Amino acid sequence: xxxxxxxxxxxxxxxxxxxxxxxxxxxxxxxxxxxxxxxxxxxxxxxxxxxxxxxxxxxxxxxxxxxxxxxxxxxxxxxxxxxxxxxxxxxxxxxxxxxxxxxxxxxxxxxxxxxxxxxxxxxxxxxxxxxxxxxxxxxxxxxxxxxxxxxxxxxxxxxxxxxxxxxxxxxxxxxxxxxxxxxxxxxxxxxxxxxxxxxxxxxxxxxxxxxxxxxxxxxxxxxxxxxxxxxxxxxxxxxxxxxxxxxxxxxxxxxxxxxxxxxxxxxxxxxxxxxxxxxxxxxxxxxxxxxxxxxxxxxxxxxxxxxxxxxxxxxxxxxxxxxxxxx
Numbered sequence: 001x002x003x004x005x006x007x008x009x010x011x012x013x014x015x016x017x018x019x020x021x022x023x024x025x026x027x028x029x030x031x032x033x034x035x036x037x038x039x040x041x042x043x044x045x046x047x048x049x050x051x052x053x054x055x056x057x058x059x060x061x062x063x064x065x066x067x068x069x070x071x072x073x074x075x076x077x078x079x080x081x082x083x084x085x086x087x088x089x090x091x092x093x094x095x096x097x098x099x100x101x102x103x104x105x106x107x108x109x110x111x112x113x114x115x116x117x118x119x120x121x122x123x124x125x126x127x128x129x130x131x132x133x134x135x136x137x138x139x140x141x142x143x144x145x146x147x148x149x150x151x152x153x154x155x156x157x158x159x160x161x162x163x164x165x166x167x168x169x170x171x172x173x174x175x176x177x178x179x180x181x182x183x184x185x186x187x188x189x190x191x192x193x194x195x196x197x198x199x200x201x202x203x204x205x206x207x208x209x210x211x212x213x214x215x216x217x218x219x220x221x222x223x224x225x226x227x228x229x230x231x232x233x234x235x236x237x238x239x240x241x242x243x244x245x246x247x248x249x250x251x252x253x254x255x256x257x258x259x260x261x262x263x264x265x266x267x268x269x270x271x272x273x274x275x276x277x278x279x280x281x282x283x284x285x286x287x288x289x290x291x292x293x294x295x296x297x298x299x300x301x302x303x304x305x306x307x308x309x310x311x312x313x314x315x316x317x318x319x320x321x322x323x324x325x326x327x
Contacts, residue, residue, distance in 0.1 A: 006055065033197060071101065094140060222279070243255060
């Protein structure tokens with residue numbers, strides 16, 4: 001279990017994490033969500049004792065992580081897949097970690113097999129793709145068979161097969177009674193994986209609740225529209241307090257905060273052409289965007305108005321780790 005109490009980190013005048021309190025429970029996958037720059041990575045580093053808090057406390061199973069020798073037996077973590085020596089082989093990297101934490105050498109081959117990197121065990125890490133480095137980082141996190149696991153943006157660089165595998169791995173680890181904390185800015189991925197959500201914005205806690213409860217916040221109306229003039233539609237919607245227009249991709253747009261009937265009436269009143277108008281329930285990603293819209297550190301405006309759009313998803317890497325290792 002991870003418990004944070006009023007955790008705060010300041011860098012000069014900048015407050016990266018602001019009185020953050022939360023609990024990550026065993027047997028659950030907890031999604032740690034927030035826009036880029038929300039303080040997620042800083043919070044994870046404080047959990048691991050890599051960054052000292054300005055104030056507040058955080059413990060792992062009742063003790064600060066720094067107080068635990070042979071840390072990989074207690075917490076496994078993937079923070080940055082690039083923080084490895086490129087001149088070492090995958091097997092040598094894991095063997096060094098196992099030796100330093102008093103772990104049996106057999107664990108190296110076991111975790112390489114778990115993440116699908118056994119064919120690439122003798123290759124130098126410098127030649128690995130980002131997806132392969134992510135798998136190696138996950139292998140290192142699993143090395144000590146720990147009860148607590150932390151992953152910071154673990155899906156970056158993974159192809160679709162790798163994404164499905166990671167989802168299943170997290171579910172399996174939680175089913176074994178482990179506490180699994182997964183940081184991401186991709187709400188859609190957590191929808192398939194998480195039991196609980198921690199949502200932060202500009203270092204502050206926005207929500208801490210089960211996924212099902214968070215999803216219930218999306219009970220308001222959402223409307224899918226297609227229009228050749230989104231700027232004009234955005235202007236028409238300014239007559240409706242709380243209505244927001246966002247780019248949904250593929251030439252479509254999503255309106256939240258107004259019914260389909262109201263959107264149609266406003267469009268008609270302002271002479272805006274609509275090619276499609278469909279009422280639907282708000283998605284989890286839309287709920288997330290609404291909750292964090294005023295807590296984005298760096299946001300870009302789209303043609304529809306000042307609201308920041310959703311962050312771009314990482315481009316998938318072609319081929320699985322096994323396919324890449326054979327090249």
